[in-house]
Amino acid sequence: MTTKADRRTTLLLAGQQLRETRSMDPFSEIGVFVRVVEKRSFTLAARAMGLTASGVSRAIARLEGRLGVRLLERTTRSVGLTADGAVYYERCTRILRELEDADRAVASTRSAPRGRLRVDAPSMFGSYVLGPAIGRFLAAYPELSVDLSLRDHIVDPIAEGIDVVLRMAKLRESELMHKHLGTMSLVIVGTPAYFARRGRPTSVEDLRRHDTLGFLVGSMPLPWKLRHDDGDLALAPTGRFYSNGIGAILEAARASQGIVQVFEHVVRDDLARGTFEAVLRAEHQQEVPVAALYAKEKAQLPKVRVFLAFMAELMSATSKRVGPAKRREGVRRS
Numbered sequence: 001m002t003t004k005a006d007r008r009t010t011l012l013l014a015g016q017q018l019r020e021t022r023s024m025d026p027f028s029e030i031g032v033f034v035r036v037v038e039k040r041s042f043t044l045a046a047r048a049m050g051l052t053a054s055g056v057s058r059a060i061a062r063l064e065g066r067l068g069v070r071l072l073e074r075t076t077r078s079v080g081l082t083a084d085g086a087v088y089y090e091r092c093t094r095i096l097r098e099l100e101d102a103d104r105a106v107a108s109t110r111s112a113p114r115g116r117l118r119v120d121a122p123s124m125f126g127s128y129v130l131g132p133a134i135g136r137f138l139a140a141y142p143e144l145s146v147d148l149s150l151r152d153h154i155v156d157p158i159a160e161g162i163d164v165v166l167r168m169a170k171l172r173e174s175e176l177m178h179k180h181l182g183t184m185s186l187v188i189v190g191t192p193a194y195f196a197r198r199g200r201p202t203s204v205e206d207l208r209r210h211d212t213l214g215f216l217v218g219s220m221p222l223p224w225k226l227r228h229d230d231g232d233l234a235l236a237p238t239g240r241f242y243s244n245g246i247g248a249i250l251e252a253a254r255a256s257q258g259i260v261q262v263f264e265h266v267v268r269d270d271l272a273r274g275t276f277e278a279v280l281r282a283e284h285q286q287e288v289p290v291a292a293l294y295a296k297e298k299a300q301l302p303k304v305r306v307f308l309a310f311m312a313e314l315m316s317a318t319s320k321r322v323g324p325a326k327r328r329e330g331v332r333r334s
Contacts, residue, residue, distance in 0.1 A: 026066075027099075029059050029060075029062060029063040029066075030092045030095065030096065031049075031096065032045070032059040033059075033060060033063055033071065033088075033089070033092060034092050035049055036056065036060060036079060037079070037081060037089050040078050040079050040080070041079060042057055042060075042079065069084040069085075070082050070084065070085070071085035071088055071089075111302055112302065113141045113143065113144050113302040114144060114302075114303070115144065115303055116146075117144055117146045117147070117304070118161060118162045118164075119147065119148050119164050119307070120148075120149045120160075120164075121148065121150055121166040122150070122151070122152050122167065122168055123150040123152055123245075125166060125168060126148060126150040126166075127246065128246070128265065129184075129314070129318060130148070130166070131148070133314050134146060137307070140310075141303075141306060144303055144306075149162075153217070153218075157176065157293065163294060163298055163301070164293070164294050164304060165294070166291070166292055166293075166311070167290075167291055167293060168184065168291075169288070169289070170289060171289075171291055176296075177293070177294055177296050177299055178291050178292060178293045178294075179292045179294075179308055180289060180290075180291050181290045181292055181308075181312055181315045182290050182312070182316060182318070182319055183289050183315075184265060184287070184290055185264040185265075185285060186261055186262070186285055186287075186288060187278050187285055188201075188224075188260070188261050188278060189253065189259065189267055189270070189278050189279070190253060190260070190279065191253065191254060191275065191276060194258070194259065195279075198210060201259075201279050203280070204233060204284060207235060208235075208238065210239075211238070211240060211241075211259065212235070212238050212239045212259060213237060213239045213241055213249050213253055213257070213258040213260040214236075214237030214239060215244065215246060215249060216244040221236065221242045223235060223236050223237075224236075224261045225286040226284050226286060239257075239258040240258070241257055241258065246266070249262075250262070250267070254270070254275060259279070265318050290315055
């Protein structure tokens with residue numbers, strides 16, 4: 001397959017073959033050298049680049065003469081690298097990749113986002129935050145389509161061909177690039193009827209005596225995240241109902257079967273109507289970071305750039321709509 005680098009080198013060499021007295025520029029010589037190494041043959045490299053074998057041979061001779069070292073070992077059957085050639089080849093391939101990346105980066109700034117964008121997100125976030133907003137994104141970019149997968153475990157975006165992975169956790173060191181998008185507030189809620197029957201928890205210790213509903217990840221309920229005097233605390237749910245569907249958990253909570261820890265954005269309407277009431281002091285609640293992860297080579301793609309900008313705006317708007325002033329805190333009954 002002929003690459004952009006091959007076509008660029010071919011044009012430069014074509015002019016060179018008409019002007020043998022002039023020296024070839026270093027980038028053209030590098031392109032020829034890399035192709036010879038890849039094909040392990042002067043003849044095959046020349047054929048792939050649309051040149052003559054003698055033209056390729058002269059380009060390699062000029063390169064070796066300019067460097068003052070022998071780069072290739074030639075036999076009647078194949079071509080191999082010398083020790084100096086191996087070092088030079090590794091550097092040359094890196095240079096050509098960066099040059100092609102630069103070409104794509106400049107070209108991408110002038111092209112409209114188009115094609116298919118593959119996104120992976122946690123199920124609760126995808127269902128209640130991104131899902132309701134995706135229509136605005138599609139309307140803004142009519143040449144884009146989106147594949148959204150909802151999963152609550154770690155995925156490899158490179159292996160699975162995913163453009164952007166959204167995650168809600170503190171990120172560990174990784175080869176992937178990441179962009180912090182904002183935070184989501186967790187809140188503990190229950191119905192007035194539940195609190196009238198079971199009492200209202202006023203401390204983290206009180207929670208252990210309540211029916212705490214759990215979100216299943218695999219076969220285990222996800223621990224509740226709380227702040228305590230001694231630092232962050234993970235509290236295992238002890239209720240009688242767990243599910244991997246947040247909708248089912250919320251319905252159980254609305255039926256007064258227990259209390260649930262959920263993102264405040266998800267239950268903001270229930271809080272406003274009084275269906276749910278929040279419990280515990282604000283300092284016990286957690287803020288969960290939201291970040292986007294993506295491979296380095298995806299960063300300059302127009303579809304990825306506009307999606308990251310959209311997500312940053314969405315998270316900013318979400319944070320403004322939900323805040324402590326809008327949280328309905330129930331009054332403890334004596």
